[in-house]
Amino acid sequence: MPIYEYECENCGKFDKLQKFSDEALKVCPTCGGKAERIISKNVGIVFKGSGWYATDSKVKDQVRSLNKERQKDNQALLDGDVSGYVKQAESTEKKISESI
Ligand SMILES: [Zn+2]
Structure with a gap:
């Protein structure tokens, strides 16, 4: 499962482990504020x-x-x-x- 990075308008950045099929969060699980998924180039890169x-x-x-x-x-x-x-x-x- 990939880790997605989100940014909450109140809490700032947080990470969430989600399935590919899961929809992006729109609400912060911590405070209920507005959250947006951000694309991170660092997370989830695997070098074989x-x-x-x-x-x-x-x-x-x-x-x-x-x-x-x-x-x-x-x-x-x-x-x-x-x-x-x-x-x-x-x-x-x-x-x-x-x-x-
Ligand atoms: Zn929040």
Whole structure:
């Protein structure tokens, strides 16, 4: 299931795990205020092992460790640990942006 990011007019941003078939929330589950789904480029991106191509061994090591981080992301998601996933995914994004 993908995680969608919403923005509530009162509470600000929050994440919601939803099925593809679920309709977007229009009302904030916390305060009942107006909520809007925002498209996030960071959430839900999964790098498969074959998606990276590197010949340089230093880059290979880097890619290997980033893929390991990604596996942690996915494991948190499989465990249904949404806040853990978001936290882990954020740290992975940071590592990726620092290393590229
Ligand atoms: Zn709210």
